[in-house]
Amino acid sequence: MLQKFLYPLFAICLIAASTHAQPGKKLSSSAKADNISPLTRQYISPVKILWKEGQVNNIEQLLKPGISQADLANRNMAILKNDGSGKKASILLDFGKELQGGLEIVTGMWGPKNVPLKIRVRYGESASEAMSDVGGPKGATNDHAIRDFTTLAPWLGRIQLAESGFRFVRIDLEEENAELQLKEVRAIFTYRDIPYIGSFKSNDERLNKIWETGAYTVHLNMQEYLWDGIKRDRLVWVGDLHPEISTVNSVFGYNEVVPKSLDLSKETTPLPGWMNGISTYSMWWIILHYDWYMQNGDLNYLKQQKQYLNGLVKQIVAKVGDDNQEKLDGTRFLDWPSSENPKGIHAGLQAMTVWSLATASKISNLVGDKETADLCNKTVARMRKYIPDPNGSKQAAALLAITGLMPAEKANKDVLSVGGAANFSTFYGYYMLEAKAKAGDHQGAIDVIRQYWGAMLDLGATTFWEDFNMDWIANASRIDELVPEGKKDVHGDYGAYCYVGFRHSLCHGWASGPTAWLTEHVLGVKVVEAGCKAIKIEPHLGDLKFVEGTYPTPYGVLKIKHTKLANGKIKTDINAPKGVRIIQ
Structure with a gap:
């Protein structure tokens, strides 16, 4: 489980139970190496509807926790509808924090035919990237990971989609004269469930x-x-x-x-x-x-x-x-x-x-x-x-x-x-x-x-x-908002070499x-000695009043706290695990 010191959204995104083998069943070393993933999957609901267009109704339903299961009740569906009378139904979701993983969509029932519907999905590390087109003027790409694609959403079912790095997801209903019912849209967050020891x-x-x-x-x-x-x-x-x-x-x-x-x-x-x-x-x-x-x-x-x-x-x-x-x-x-x-x-x-x-x-x-x-x-x-x-x-x-x-x-x-x-x-x-x-x-x-x-x-x-350049700050928009008129797009407008624009x-x-x-x-x-057998403690607080923290060693957790006294001297408290020699 992750540490309490992480800011709230960080903790919400990362807290998950570790996966375990079946009780009493011993895995061979080859099974561990070949068949067991070191990664954990967690399903994350969006925290905000950042933008919508066209006929979109009850979309706040997608902010609620999901269960990864379609059902016959067909209640409380978010609806994207195209009837040819206006703009294509589209939404932009904000998952609150950068994630590594894919997307899961759970759907409802639509008629008159029980057919899948074509949708377009776009991931973005910034809101503006999720709104961009591959090959567009700001350099959006599908390099290394497919982040802009069309697929079929099943009728009364579930689909799990390609992985990349993203925070924002845009979904467009591509079919004419169609209604897409969405029960859940959640990020599949894939990560190593390891403790933050330091x-x-x-x-x-x-x-x-x-x-x-x-x-x-x-x-x-x-x-x-x-x-x-x-x-x-x-x-x-x-x-x-x-x-x-x-x-x-x-x-x-x-x-x-x-x-x-x-x-x-x-x-x-x-x-x-x-x-x-x-x-x-x-x-x-x-x-x-x-x-x-x-x-x-x-x-x-x-x-x-x-x-x-x-x-x-x-x-x-x-x-x-x-x-x-x-x-x-x-x-x-x-x-x-x-x-x-x-x-x-x-x-x-x-x-x-x-x-x-x-x-x-x-x-x-x-x-x-x-x-x-x-x-x-x-x-x-x-x-x-x-x-x-x-x-x-x-x-x-x-x-x-x-x-x-x-x-x-x-x-x-x-x-x-x-x-x-x-x-x-x-x-x-x-x-x-x-x-x-x-x-x-x-x-x-x-x-x-x-x-x-x-x-x-x-x-x-x-x-x-x-990359980042201090010159980019002037009149720049935040990456978690659609770029306001007259502002610079800090993601799409900058970058160089191999990371121009949204490829960044x-x-x-x-x-x-x-x-x-x-x-x-x-x-x-x-x-200062291999395997953390000896560690030198030499703090430099600068203008800080105190600093405390922990450090991982093969022998256990090293705990340290430094407090600056009124005379400017540093008072240090150290709790070192057995086997670690401290040098001050």
């Missing part, structure tokens, strides 16, 4: 909600594998996994979805390929394995990566020139907003190469591969002799600061703090926050979190987006960085 609460409700929203964003993407988006892309992108797994570590602790996704990436990328075709994404795979080991302490799993890691390290080292500069091939990519800054990308790739090889050295020592560790160390040592210019890129400056190629204080002053949240990005914003923390600018990072991620909440977000995902796990960052730097939790 938590964060302070005297700033805006920060609390940002933490919760980041956690929920990743939770929705924890399907059979860890996706980066529930509308698009419903795929395992390894670089995107890094902020997501940082959030998993802070909120859920161990979950099978992480090693499954890391293993899939390895299995589908034989060397000399780069994961997802991107050199940095193979580097993130290395960094992720070390982070996962530090959280969970599974050395046997780490040893399973030895052979692949050895080959990958040699491949990376071969891309470092005699001049100590990276010369990586494949797609040269940090994130989309930095993609038009080749000098910045080069600086970022230099830092990523150093970071990944330094991490590979640690792993190689742990798994008994001294030769690979030595190769990593020698390559890192000579790469540190060349310091590239970040060329104004906050992405590159963050990586240079994190890896020590550039003093963090200089990176923060000269690049990261310029313009505040301007030129932040949802993915690399996490590393910009990390670099600011390394520079000691925790208050500046907290301010950016409030401003940048908080702005998405102000626009109606219930999950964090694939409004639930992208790589945007969850503040959740992990607030846990590590404000609550002050830093794992």
Whole structure:
């Protein structure tokens, strides 16, 4: 069951009973692997009729709880009717929060013939997306998940429809001279029914909600594998996994979805390929394995990566020139907003190469591969002799600061703090926050979190987006309303690169960085010995009066509370599970 700290709608959407095997029946391991889904289904009624057109009657019936069953009583039906005298009967439903799943429709009886009726269904992460046409001027698509389709609604029956990521659903009756009777229209919410073990609460409700929203964003993407988006892309992108797994570590602790996704990436990328075709994404795979080991302490799993890691390290080292500069091939990519800054990308790739090889050295020592560790160390040592210019890129400056190629204080002053949240990005914003923390600018990072991620909440977000730009705020409409005359459509009018207009995902796990960052730097939790055997507690409250929370460890839940006293000092109370050594 989900925690009480989640805001009410969040709790309403997520509370559900776990599914169980038949009592007394023991499942074989193969049955568990092949036939039992790790996902729970919950049926969610809409909370609001956002719009209607044509002959539509008793539509508020759809807001009531349903039972997924048609019946012969045929009472209290919502009616959509077309008789050729006006506009097509249509409704737009708001389910209150972004969901991953499909749609269930339960129907009544209509005459004179007992025939199914053609309907059109459109999902939307925003109200305006649900009102759009595929291929229209604002870029709506059916990529990865079908979200705009026609189907037949059965007479006196039930139909369950395609899954995607959505909050809004529009239904149009397509038949001429027909009457559609709707008993129920409910979202089929599909998710892992797992507890939120980690938590964060302070005297700033805006920060609390940002933490919760980041956690929920990743939770929705924890399907059979860890996706980066529930509308698009419903795929395992390894670089995107890094902020997501940082959030998993802070909120859920161990979950099978992480090693499954890391293993899939390895299995589908034989060397000399780069994961997802991107050199940095193979580097993130290395960094992720070390982070996962530090959280969970599974050395046997780490040893399973030895052979692949050895080959990958040699491949990376071969891309470092005699001049100590990276010369990586494949797609040269940090994130989309930095993609038009080749000098910045080069600086970022230099830092990523150093970071990944330094991490590979640690792993190689742990798994008994001294030769690979030595190769990593020698390559890192000579790469540190060349310091590239970040060329104004906050992405590159963050990586240079994190890896020590550039003093963090200089990176923060000269690049990261310029313009505040301007030129932040949802993915690399996490590393910009990390670099600011390394520079000691925790208050500046907290301010950016409030401003940048908080702005998405102000626009109606219930999950964090694939991209966001502070310039979009001016005169923008909220995503949970139909765009008023004279306002900008923040979903349909913006976006770039692969996410123009409505193709833009409004639930992208790589945007969850503040959740992990607030846990590590404000609550002050830093794992310093593998498997959480030792955790350093070092809070940075900035202008906060108090912060309290929990953190998942393999030994149980770590509980922490920090209170700022009148003299400015911090009073800390810690309740650590047996087996976890606390360093203060």
